[in-house]
Amino acid sequence: MxxxxxxxxxxxxxxxxxxxxxxxxxxxxxxxxxxxxSGFSGFKKRGHNLGSRSWIKIDHTGNSKVLELDKFTVMRHCSLPSRDLRLLDPMFIYPYTILGREKAIVISLEQIRCIITADEVILMNSLDGSVLKYKSELCRRLQTSKDQPDDLPFEFKALELALELTCTSLDSQVKELEMEIYPVLDELASSISTHNLERVRRFKGHLLALTQRVQKVCDEIEHLMDDDGDMAEMYxxxxxxxxxxxxxxxxxxxxxxxxxxxxxxxxxxxxxxxxxxxxxxxxxxxxxxxxxxxxxxxxxxxxxENIDQLEMLLEAYFIVTDNTLNKLLSLKEYIDDTEDLINIKLGNVQNQLIQFELLLTAATFVATVFAVVTAVYGMNFEDSTFDNPSTFYWVLIITGAFCGILYFAFLIYFRHKKVFPL
Known part of the structure; x- marks a missing residue:
């Protein structure tokens, strides 16, 4: 048993x-x-979700379609925490971000907000020109290189296009600002006016905002290049x-x-x-x-881990962004030089006004002396000078000569003290 x-x-x-x-x-x-x-066929459709947004899904073959997805579906599909999706929310203002996660890369650059996986790109749908250009250009490149051997993985192709469009957009904005601001600065240097000063003030505010945006992109790329672990996560x-x-x-x-x-x-x-x-x-x-x-x-x-491929890619766009930043800094220096020139001109005008004020004050003092003499003889008192009219003429001549000598004495004193050149 x-x-x-x-x-x-x-x-x-x-x-x-x-x-x-x-x-x-x-x-x-x-x-x-x-x-x-299919990517999203295993999830349930949520047609009336309050958190649903319009997304553009682009697969590795270059085919795209528009989907309505809520954030929980995207989180489960891409294995992302909710804080990463907040970076893509256009309702919130976050700095530019490139994050490498276990199964996805989260990108928020200018108007391009997307999630890149090993097989597809989930792009936030928008009517902005940058989003439409990213979609059409990525589909075109993927369809073109579909039958051609390429060492660059799919996620790096999508990342490279996002960096390329961002750097190109920022560089074009810098060039437009240069074309607008240089003539205004030259005109302001030749003729100082309130209208030109107001235009330069607006351009300077635009320059500051654009510099901050370019600096954020440059810092994000540099921070990513400094961390080998973050770059390894993006493979x-x-x-x-x-x-x-x-x-x-x-x-x-x-x-x-x-x-x-x-x-x-x-x-x-x-x-x-x-x-x-x-x-x-x-x-x-x-x-x-x-x-x-x-x-x-x-x-x-x-x-x-071999991160040389991604490091060279990031280094190329870091150089482009740094060059754009140098253009902005050069433009800022040109504005500062123009402001210094304007301050020098205004200081020169102020010095001329002070010189004129000194001359006018000296002339007023001399005239006051002459007026005192005439006022004394205008008093009601008896004097032998009034008996002979020619004698009073001599008093006026002597008083005028004294005032003239006194005025020239003031001028010689100002020249000796180097208050203004004569």
Missing amino acids: AESRAPSVIFDISEPAASLNSIRFHSDRHGNHNVHG LTEKKERREALTSSDLYDQINTSQNVRAVSKSAPVSPVGSCSGVRKLQRAFSSISSSKHGSFLSSSSGG
Whole structure:
């Protein structure tokens, strides 16, 4: 009786394990098909969600279509936290961002707000010209290079186009500002007026805002280049292939484990307690082997990350952005030089007004002296000067000569003190 019961107990333990592994195998295959197939076919449609937005989905072949998706669907599909989707929300003002996540790259540059995965780009739909240009240009490039070999992965093509359009847009805005502001500054330097000063003030505010935008893009690219871990996170195609290789190897190990357990259970009909413990030990051994293989594979792949490709891509656009920033700084220096010239001219005019005021004050003082003499003789008193009219003429002549000498004395004093050149 004991011998007849032992094989049945061992059979009952091994068969559910094999069936469970087969169920897991089929479920994993089905799950992978849903994720890597149509992209959003596995999710339920939410037609009347308050959080739904219009998105443009562009696959790796260059085909695009418009979808209505809520943020929870996008979060589940791209494995993103909610804070990353807030960066793409046009209702909030966030600095420019390029984030590398486990299965996606989140980009928020100018009006281009998108999520890049290893197979597709989910672009926030908008009527802005930058968004439409990004969509049409990306579809054109993907369809053109579909049959051509290219070493650049899909996610880097989408990232490169976003950086290219952003840098081109900022550079064109800088050129337009230069064409507008240089004539105004030259006109202001030749003729200072309130109208020209107001125009330069508006241009200077626009220049400050544009400088901040370019500086943010430059800082974001530089921050990304300084962190090798963030750049390694952006290799989505390589990580996807790595996950698929690990999944296939794990499934192979599970199948071998179930077969070995079944073989042990059929070839060793011992006591139930001993057989159960032997099966458990064997399962632990195979699980430890698979986990050690999984860890060694990840460590070898992560340790040998080659980020030169992405680093060269970012470095090229960092140089472009830095060149645009240098143009803005040169324009700001030109404005500062014009302001210094205007201040010098205004200071010169102020000095001339002060000189004129000094001359006028000296003339007023001399005239006051002459007026004092005439006022004294205008008093009602008796004097022999009034008996002879020619004598009074001599008094006026002497007083006028004295005032003239006094005025020239003031001029010589001002020249001696170098108040103004004469």
